[in-house]
Amino acid sequence: MKGKIIFLAAGATGYVLGARAGRERYDQIASAVGRLWGNPKVQSRVGDLEDKAGDLAKQAGSLAQEKVGAAAGSVAGSVKDKFSGSGDSSTSSSSSSSDDSSDAPLGEQHHTRMPTD
Known part of the structure; x- marks a missing residue:
């Protein structure tokens, strides 16, 4: 909170001093920056x-x-290994649980599991 108040006070002070300096001072600063950049x-x-x-x-x-x-x-390589398996994917999918969906197309491979108590 203290930092915010200091920031706002510094901003207000800068605004007031900048407004007092006016366009002439702004032009002087802009000219000096232009000369520096052009060096x-x-x-x-x-x-x-x-x-x-x-x-x-x-x-x-x-x-x-x-x-x-x-x-x-x-x-x-990992995907090829997973989908090629040991060569016979029909026996591995039929003997495994219903969680294995390697035979399904890619868009159909998600499962919704419900908690069982």
Whole structure:
């Protein structure tokens, strides 16, 4: 609560001081920021940082692509193993309980279980 009051007081103070300074002071600050941003040293540094960010983004994208590919391969292998089983799925499904629905199409594989007391 105390932090909110301090924040609101600081905001109100800034508003009052900004209103007193007026448009002329705003123009001075905007001009100074424009000169700073236009400085060749600043622009050189901005360019370096943009290049570095681009390189890091490419590396992250490549790493993510590798990990997704590996995970997809692993999942595909697991699914193939689950559905191919030991070769004869008709005997395993007929001898198992009604909870095994590996013979059903993918859209029909959910069960609703009711608690039994």
